[in-house]
Amino acid sequence: MQLQLKNLCKQYGTKCAVNHVNASLSPGVYGLLGANGAGKTTLMRMICGVLKPSSGSIRLNGKSIEELGERYYSHLGYMPQDFGFYPDFTAREFMLYMAAVKGLDTKTAKQRTEHLLHMVNLQDVANKKVKSYSGGMKQRLGIAQAELNHPSILILDEPTAGLDPKERVRFRNLISDFAKEKIVILSTHIVSDVSYIADYILMMKSGQFLLGEPMETVTDHIKGKVWEILIDNREVPKYSRNFSVVNLHHENNMVRLRIVSDTAPAADAVTVEPSLEDLFLYHFGEDAQSERSDDYVD
Amino acid sequence: MLIKYEFLKILRKKSTIIVMAVSLLLTAFLFGLPILQYQTYNQDGVIKGSEGIAYTKSQYQDISVPITDEYVEKTITEYQKLFENPDNVGYDGSEKFLIGDAYWNFVAPREKQLSIIASAYDSPGENSGFNKLPELDLANGANFYQARDEKVESLLNTPSRDLSTEQKEYWSNMSSKVETPLQYGYHEGWEIIMSSFELLMFALLAVCIVIAPVFSGEYQAGTDAVILSGKYGKTKLVTAKIISSILFGVLAFTLHVIVAFGLPLAAFGADGWNLPLQVAGLTIPYPFTFLQATLINLGVIYLVLLAMIGLTLLLSAKMKSPYLVLVVLVPVLFIPLFLTPSGATGAYNLTLFLLPYRSVMPEIGKYISYQIGGLVLDALSMRAILYAVLTAIMLPLAKLGFKKHQVA
Numbered sequence: 001m002q003l004q005l006k007n008l009c010k011q012y013g014t015k016c017a018v019n020h021v022n023a024s025l026s027p028g029v030y031g032l033l034g035a036n037g038a039g040k041t042t043l044m045r046m047i048c049g050v051l052k053p054s055s056g057s058i059r060l061n062g063k064s065i066e067e068l069g070e071r072y073y074s075h076l077g078y079m080p081q082d083f084g085f086y087p088d089f090t091a092r093e094f095m096l097y098m099a100a101v102k103g104l105d106t107k108t109a110k111q112r113t114e115h116l117l118h119m120v121n122l123q124d125v126a127n128k129k130v131k132s133y134s135g136g137m138k139q140r141l142g143i144a145q146a147e148l149n150h151p152s153i154l155i156l157d158e159p160t161a162g163l164d165p166k167e168r169v170r171f172r173n174l175i176s177d178f179a180k181e182k183i184v185i186l187s188t189h190i191v192s193d194v195s196y197i198a199d200y201i202l203m204m205k206s207g208q209f210l211l212g213e214p215m216e217t218v219t220d221h222i223k224g225k226v227w228e229i230l231i232d233n234r235e236v237p238k239y240s241r242n243f244s245v246v247n248l249h250h251e252n253n254m255v256r257l258r259i260v261s262d263t264a265p266a267a268d269a270v271t272v273e274p275s276l277e278d279l280f281l282y283h284f285g286e287d288a289q290s291e292r293s294d295d296y297v298d
Numbered sequence: 299m300l301i302k303y304e305f306l307k308i309l310r311k312k313s314t315i316i317v318m319a320v321s322l323l324l325t326a327f328l329f330g331l332p333i334l335q336y337q338t339y340n341q342d343g344v345i346k347g348s349e350g351i352a353y354t355k356s357q358y359q360d361i362s363v364p365i366t367d368e369y370v371e372k373t374i375t376e377y378q379k380l381f382e383n384p385d386n387v388g389y390d391g392s393e394k395f396l397i398g399d400a401y402w403n404f405v406a407p408r409e410k411q412l413s414i415i416a417s418a419y420d421s422p423g424e425n426s427g428f429n430k431l432p433e434l435d436l437a438n439g440a441n442f443y444q445a446r447d448e449k450v451e452s453l454l455n456t457p458s459r460d461l462s463t464e465q466k467e468y469w470s471n472m473s474s475k476v477e478t479p480l481q482y483g484y485h486e487g488w489e490i491i492m493s494s495f496e497l498l499m500f501a502l503l504a505v506c507i508v509i510a511p512v513f514s515g516e517y518q519a520g521t522d523a524v525i526l527s528g529k530y531g532k533t534k535l536v537t538a539k540i541i542s543s544i545l546f547g548v549l550a551f552t553l554h555v556i557v558a559f560g561l562p563l564a565a566f567g568a569d570g571w572n573l574p575l576q577v578a579g580l581t582i583p584y585p586f587t588f589l590q591a592t593l594i595n596l597g598v599i600y601l602v603l604l605a606m607i608g609l610t611l612l613l614s615a616k617m618k619s620p621y622l623v624l625v626v627l628v629p630v631l632f633i634p635l636f637l638t639p640s641g642a643t644g645a646y647n648l649t650l651f652l653l654p655y656r657s658v659m660p661e662i663g664k665y666i667s668y669q670i671g672g673l674v675l676d677a678l679s680m681r682a683i684l685y686a687v688l689t690a691i692m693l694p695l696a697k698l699g700f701k702k703h704q705v706a
Contacts (some may be wrong), residue, residue, distance in 0.1 A: 012706075085521070088312075139636035
């Protein structure tokens with residue numbers, strides 16, 4: 001199975017949200033990384049057929065998704081970012097409703113609903129109205145509905161946003177369970193979420209793919225560009241102003257800084273093994289720094 | 299299955315229950331008002347409520363007869379005789395009328411019937427009450443139906459009506475189909491229904507309010523992306539949404555109709571269902587009984603309802619929130635309430651009579667007709683065709699609107 005994005009563009013007035021994106025995706029987990037406004041959600045909406053591209057095409061096994069119609073959607077599972085629920089439905093009713101939308105017969109719908117509610121650990125509260133659910137429970141219900149039709153393409157847009165660390169770990173495990181033999185596109189700006197489960201990294205900036213690499217080699221680009229340095233506490237502002245500081249760790253009266261920079265920040269700085277987070281910061285710099293104040297990056 | 303869930307989505311909302319409850323109470327109040335306010339008089343004074351209704355019914359026993367020329371002649375002669383006795387006649391400075399026992403024993407029990415009889419001898423636009431009856435020349439008989447026919451002809455030829463030859467022919471032809479002699483009888487409940495149809499507008503609005511979020515509610519809640527990416531999200535689901543909206547609309551509206559018609563019929567009785575409309579208005583051209591006219595107008599109202607559901611769904615598919623839908627819908631439904639027709643012809647009046655508010659009113663005595671080439675259609679037929687066409691246009695457009703919706 002191959003999902004091809006050919007010269008995909010989405011223009012809003014003069015702004016190009018997605019700009020000539022090309023990719024050929026085969027089964028595997030794709031971590032789609034990018035700062036807010038990079039075009040991740042727009043791209044995912046186009047892949048899900050709920051937003052029409054301004055130009056370009058999306059093809060599944062060589063056939064355009066418009067041509068495939070219902071046949072394409074039957075392959076698809078989508079968990080949009082912040083998508084709403086029907087507050088007066090119970091989780092079970094919501095799942096059965098979504099199963100009907102996805103074209104499952106009644107018997108299969110019931111079986112899949114019970115199985116998935118069990119998998120996401122909501123079986124005990126399945127008859128409670130969704131409006132009484134916490135954010136984490138709603139997210140779990142969200143991924144359960146996406147998985148109802150055994151999709152071969154699973155699109156998850158910021159599935160861990162707003163979850164506490166425990167819920168995020170649980171969620172990552174769920175995604176790993178569901179990901180087998182599927183094309184999974186997982187969008188996030190929380191780097192650690194993808195570093196555990198992604199096979200490939202797609203990095204997006206200003207509507208374009210900055211890079212697309214297997215997870216194992218993706219950080220090779222910045223080998224020799226990640227530094228650690230032990231400095232006096234008073235020097236921290238100076239380094240923060242001049243370099244992208246990934247991490248800051250107090251050790252007695254000194255501070256150990258992790259810096260991403262093309263050149264050595266100081267004579268005594270030593271290079272260290274780069275991480276995905278370093279890569280993210282290397283490419284997104286200021287954008288990523290500002291997001292780090294809103295989201296937790298571990 | 300999808301229809302079941304879409305129907306549940308509508309029913310489960312608290313707002314649905316609140317809107318329906320308020321609307322049903324309002325309908326019950328408005329249609330119950332004529333019952334609460336009903337009063338009649340006898341020599342001892344006013345009789346209210348159910349006692350008044352029972353008294354009125356009893357008054358009809360002797361006058362529930364076919365209105366033949368002979369009966370009209372006999373009634374007018376009797377009236378004239380009573381008028382000959384000065385003790386029976388009162389004068390208020392402008393007109394003379396029967397008073398005392400002559401009034402209570404002869405006029406009071408048949409006041410409505412006498413009005414119908416007297417109206418045959420009035421010119422179009424004239425309402426002289428019983429004033430002409432004392433002087434009416436009965437030497438050649440009452441010629442009641444001839445007078446009616448002549449009045450209808452005069453009505454049709456009134457220059458201000460500006461009717462074409464085809465339109466005049468259409469109405470004359472229809473009016474000639476009215477079966478004579480007219481059977482007279484008690485019909486209070488039906489008269490109240492016929493004059494209160496416009497009060498069903500609130501029920502219509504309530505249905506529109508409830509279904510306004512069918513599509514736009516998905517956009518507002520952010521559920522559009524997930525359902526539109528489902529296998530049937532752009533196909534069967536849209537159909538299910540439309541069917542469940544129509545189903546809800548028709549059922550909810552029918553519930554209102556049951557309350558609206560049930561109250562007057564329960565209080566005043568269903569008597570008179572088989573009487574001709576002309577016993578309530580002599581020049582009404584439609585050859586229908588009260589029941590037939592009620593059902594026909596109700597049929598038109600259901601078509602208006604379907605078109606309004608279509609319009610609501612179309613707006614709902616195109617707009618981001620249910621509130622915006624209502625911002626457009628409420629004026630469409632209620633601005634015509636403040637527009638008064640200046641006649642029954644001319645583009646303004648003819649358009650006004652086709653707007654939703656006017657379309658729920660039967661207006662069966664106004665000779666409103668539409669001519670397309672050689673084809674003449676009365677208001678009821680025109681409304682039925684117009685709203686059926688609008689429904690047929692708007693529902694597919696609503697479907698297309700949701701199908702083409704972009705999640706942005």
